[in-house]
Amino acid sequence: MLEQKDIEILKSLMQEVVKESEENILNKVDERISASEESILSKVDERVSASEESILSKVDERISASEHTVLSKMDERISASENLVLNELDRVQTHLEKEVDEVRENLDEMKQFYRINKLESDNTTLLLQMYNNMQKEIEEIKTKIA
Numbered sequence: 001m002l003e004q005k006d007i008e009i010l011k012s013l014m015q016e017v018v019k020e021s022e023e024n025i026l027n028k029v030d031e032r033i034s035a036s037e038e039s040i041l042s043k044v045d046e047r048v049s050a051s052e053e054s055i056l057s058k059v060d061e062r063i064s065a066s067e068h069t070v071l072s073k074m075d076e077r078i079s080a081s082e083n084l085v086l087n088e089l090d091r092v093q094t095h096l097e098k099e100v101d102e103v104r105e106n107l108d109e110m111k112q113f114y115r116i117n118k119l120e121s122d123n124t125t126l127l128l129q130m131y132n133n134m135q136k137e138i139e140e141i142k143t144k145i146a
Helices: 004-145
Strands: none
Touching: none
């Protein structure tokens, strides 16, 4: 059998081997954990980057669609407003044309009245002239007779 001293040596050797084995295992575990952490962080970074790109792409698409929708609605509303303005302009133009026609008719009537009045005035002036001429002739005849 083994002596106590040999047992102690064996025990000491065993402890050293176990200690080295534990250290090797812990080192390998640390390395693997570190590698695993790096791998996980790398994958997380990749996925976050991909997610950011995807989100930005979707946001760009939605903004573009929103801009298109807004521009389309603005075009519709502007067209509707233009139509309202044009219809109102047509209505006002029609109304003003009627008023202008009425003013023209009134002006024509006034021109006719003026012409008639002028003719009457001219006739009156002629008649008055004729009367004065006749008065002169009568006076001349009276003076010749007398």
